[in-house]
Amino acid sequence: MTEKSNGGPAFPHAFHNEHSVSQKVFGGMSLRDWFAGMALQGIKSNPELCRICDQAAHDQGGRQQDFIAKMAYVDAGAMLKAREE
Numbered sequence: 001m002t003e004k005s006n007g008g009p010a011f012p013h014a015f016h017n018e019h020s021v022s023q024k025v026f027g028g029m030s031l032r033d034w035f036a037g038m039a040l041q042g043i044k045s046n047p048e049l050c051r052i053c054d055q056a057a058h059d060q061g062g063r064q065q066d067f068i069a070k071m072a073y074v075d076a077g078a079m080l081k082a083r084e085e
Contacts, residue, residue, distance in 0.1 A: 007031025007080045035076035036069075043068055 010031045043049055050064070057067035 005080055006033070007035070007083070010034035032073070032076045032080060035079045036072040039075035039079075040068065040072040043072060 008031055010029050010033065043053070050068075053068050053071065054064040057064045060067070
């Protein structure tokens, strides 16, 4: 299995202390997760697209929620790839 790039942290910030600035970055969720969440909002806000996803999931023997989640991560992967070009 190949490891996917997560794009790094979505909201990075450096740790500061009294003496120096640490190089360690804390960020919480990955950029891939952030992009997938944004894609998910767009998908779920479009009733026609939800109907299409429901039919596609049914045709594949799965659940609409699983199909849409995978679709959101496919979109996130495409956005990360576009950033590298």
